[in-house]
Amino acid sequence: MPRDGTATRERILDAAERLVIENGFSATSVDSVIDESSSSKGAFFHHFATKEELARALVERYAAADVAHLHSALATVTAASDDPVEQAVAFVRVFEDTADELMGAQSSCLYVSILTERQLADAGTSEQIVEAIVAWRDGLAPILRTVLEARGKPEIDADDLAHHLFVTFEGAFILCRSTGDSRHMRAQLRIVRQLLESVLA
Amino acid sequence: MPRDGTATRERILDAAERLVIENGFSATSVDSVIDESSSSKGAFFHHFATKEELARALVERYAAADVAHLHSALATVTAASDDPVEQAVAFVRVFEDTADELMGAQSSCLYVSILTERQLADAGTSEQIVEAIVAWRDGLAPILRTVLEARGKPEIDADDLAHHLFVTFEGAFILCRSTGDSRHMRAQLRIVRQLLESVLA
DNA sequence: TTTGTATCAGACCAGACAGTCTGTTACAAC
DNA sequence: GTTGTAACAGACTGTCTGGTCTGATACAAA
Numbered sequence: 001m002p003r004d005g006t007a008t009r010e011r012i013l014d015a016a017e018r019l020v021i022e023n024g025f026s027a028t029s030v031d032s033v034i035d036e037s038s039s040s041k042g043a044f045f046h047h048f049a050t051k052e053e054l055a056r057a058l059v060e061r062y063a064a065a066d067v068a069h070l071h072s073a074l075a076t077v078t079a080a081s082d083d084p085v086e087q088a089v090a091f092v093r094v095f096e097d098t099a100d101e102l103m104g105a106q107s108s109c110l111y112v113s114i115l116t117e118r119q120l121a122d123a124g125t126s127e128q129i130v131e132a133i134v135a136w137r138d139g140l141a142p143i144l145r146t147v148l149e150a151r152g153k154p155e156i157d158a159d160d161l162a163h164h165l166f167v168t169f170e171g172a173f174i175l176c177r178s179t180g181d182s183r184h185m186r187a188q189l190r191i192v193r194q195l196l197e198s199v200l201a
Numbered sequence: 202m203p204r205d206g207t208a209t210r211e212r213i214l215d216a217a218e219r220l221v222i223e224n225g226f227s228a229t230s231v232d233s234v235i236d237e238s239s240s241s242k243g244a245f246f247h248h249f250a251t252k253e254e255l256a257r258a259l260v261e262r263y264a265a266a267d268v269a270h271l272h273s274a275l276a277t278v279t280a281a282s283d284d285p286v287e288q289a290v291a292f293v294r295v296f297e298d299t300a301d302e303l304m305g306a307q308s309s310c311l312y313v314s315i316l317t318e319r320q321l322a323d324a325g326t327s328e329q330i331v332e333a334i335v336a337w338r339d340g341l342a343p344i345l346r347t348v349l350e351a352r353g354k355p356e357i358d359a360d361d362l363a364h365h366l367f368v369t370f371e372g373a374f375i376l377c378r379s380t381g382d383s384r385h386m387r388a389q390l391r392i393v394r395q396l397l398e399s400v401l402a
Numbered sequence: 403t404t405t406g407t408a409t410c411a412g413a414c415c416a417g418a419c420a421g422t423c424t425g426t427t428a429c430a431a432c
Numbered sequence: 433g434t435t436g437t438a439a440c441a442g443a444c445t446g447t448c449t450g451g452t453c454t455g456a457t458a459c460a461a462a
Contacts (some may be wrong), residue, residue, distance in 0.1 A: 008409080024318040026228035030450060041451085042411045051450065063214060067259070108317075115378040116309075116317045117225040129379050156395050160388040164396075167389050171372030175364060177316040178330050187361040188368050194357050195365075195396040209439075231420060241441050242421085248439090252420065 009047045017058055020113050021106055025055060025120060052123045055114060059125045063109045063132040067165045070132075074139050084146045085200045091140065092165065092193040099186035107182065108173045137162045147200045156199065168192045210248045212238045214301045218259055221314050222307055226256060229253060256315060260326045263311045264333040267317045271333075275340050286401045292341065293366065300387035308383065309374045332348040338363045348401045357400065369393045 015037035019028040030051055034044055048054045077090040095102065109131050114120050137159055145158035172188040216238035220229040231252055233339045235245055278291040296303065312330050315321050338360055346359035373389040 022319050024225055026225055027318050027320065029448080031448085040411050041413095042453095043409075044454095045451070046409060049451095084342055111379070112375060113317055114314065115375060116314055117228050118223050119228065119340075121378070126379055133376070139321055156392070157388065160392050163385065164389060164392050165371030167376055168365075168368055169372070170375040171368030171370070174313060174316060174371040175334070175368055177322070178312070178327055178334055179217065180327075184361075187358065188365060191357070191361050191365045195400055198400040199396055205439090230418080233420085242443090243423095243425095243441050244439070248422070250421095 008037075008039055008043050012039055012044060012047060012054075013058060013061060017062065017110060017124060018106075020055075020058065021108050021110055024113050025117055030054075052120070055120050055123065055125055056069055056128075058110060059128050063128045066132045067135045070136055084143045086131055088140070088143050088147065088200060089193060090125060090198060091143075092189060095169075096186060096189040096193060099189055100182070103176065103182035103185050108177055109170060112170060126161055133163070133166055136166050136183055140165060144200075151200065153199070161199075209238075209240055209244050213240055213245060213248060213255075214259060214262060217255055218263065218311060219307075221256075221259065222309050222311055226318055231255075253321070256321050256324065256326055256327075259311060260315055260329050264329045265298050267333045269338055271337055273389045285344045289341070289344050289348065289401060290394060290398055292344075293390060293397060294372075297387060297390040297394060300390055301383070304377065304383035304386050309378055310371060312400050313371060313374060314372065334364070334367055341366060345401075354400070362400075367392060 012033060016028065016033045019032060019036060030041075030044060033054075036042060048057060073094045076094060077087045080090060081087055093128060111132075114125050115129065120126075139162075141158045141162035142160050148154070148156050148158055148161075168188050168191075172185045175184045175188070177181050213234060217229065217234045220233060220237060231242075231245060235241060236254075249258065274292060274295045277295060278288045281291060282288055312333075315326050316330065321327075340363075342359045342363035345362050349355070349357050349359055349362075369389050369392075370386075373386045376385045376389070377383050
């Protein structure tokens with residue numbers, strides 16, 4: 001085996017993720033990614049056949065980390081309590097408490113940058129995003145469904161309510177972007193928790 | 202006065218809005234806007250000095266329509282009832298009932314496309330977006346505040362709760378984009394209404 | 403030592419891009 | 433009718449972009 005190129009590949013992905021989240025995919029040139037990652041054209045096109053393939057690789061890595069994050073939080077709250085109400089509320093609180101770090105690392109979400117440009121969805125990125133969204137829904141919805149049935153609230157759809165957490169994340173990212181104030185993320189997660197507490201009570 | 206060019210300008214804005222919402226701003230070339238609007242390079246750069254100025258004009262028109270939509274809905278619900286709970290719930294229901302038309306006209310929100318590219322925020326577009334967001338917050342928050350105070354729920358911030366409707370809109374647009382299923386918009390607005398009904402009860 | 407190959411480095415290229423420039427046309431004021 | 437000007441039309445240009453190509457270099461197997 002020759003020298004290991006995965007380090008370079010990761011450096012390129014790191015730089016590209018930052019730039020794409022910040023400026024969008026089309027507005028991020030391959031050259032700027034090369035500069036930011038201190039690599040070269042040769043290195044870039046050795047690891048990624050086209051710019052589109054970079055997009056696929058970015059989403060793949062990002063979605064995997066996202067789902068891992070989800071399962072970590074789920075494991076935490078299911079271990080802490082057997083009460084589905086406490087589990088659901090604690091689940092939201094995990095992200096509420098870590099909102100600042102979550103926003104500090106990245107001022108927005110890669111999904112938004114990718115989904116904004118239809119050409120990329122057609123290039124096979126949206127499947128992976130949908131997988132992640134479904135994982136979030138299927139992680140949270142069963143807990144919610146248990147409570148909603150026990151409370152006799154069949155008019156509230158557990159899947160849609162689970163989706164609402166994802167919706168809040170993405171919407172809050174947009175809100176933060178507009179004002180540049182990352183505190184909206186924590187505030188919106190707080191609101192969702194309070195609404196959940198109310199409807200599950 | 203020579204012939205009226207506002208019709209051409211509007212045609213360009215219409216085409217650009219569609220293309221930018223669909224593909225993003227950077228991925229939308231001036232030439233494609235010209236083709237789509239059946240105009241010409243001369244016409245385009247007569248009405249817009251640069252592509253950036255097109256972005257400003259797009260946001261200006263879009264935000265104005267957005268705020269007009271808000272005030273229309275507000276007027277409807279405040280005329281229909283004096284009860285702030287009914288007003289708030291009816292307000293969400295207005296959009297819930299018209300979600301399909303709202304999504305049919307445009308499969309996403311221009312704000313997302315613009316805010317995704319930081320360069321445009323620096324070019325003076327985000328101020329107008331923030332103005333629209335503040336208008337939504339200030340339209341809804343007073344109604345919510347009245348109820349929250351009457352119900353003795355000081356832990357819930359009325360401004361953040363008002364913002365949550367905007368957050369839901371934008372987040373739902375993202376969700377719809379990922380799966381291509383526009384029904385998520387209605388479902389998410391339904392969830393927000395149900396959550397509101399619960400917390401304001 | 404030789405050979406093979408993954409990993410790069412960077413000059414280079416064809417096309418696309420935003421923006422310019424030189425006109426032409428419609429219409430209004432006088 | 434003459435003149436002025438807003439409203440175009442479309443050829444043209446310099447720069448940037450994604451992508452290619454020719455090598456160089458490290459390292460592993462034989």
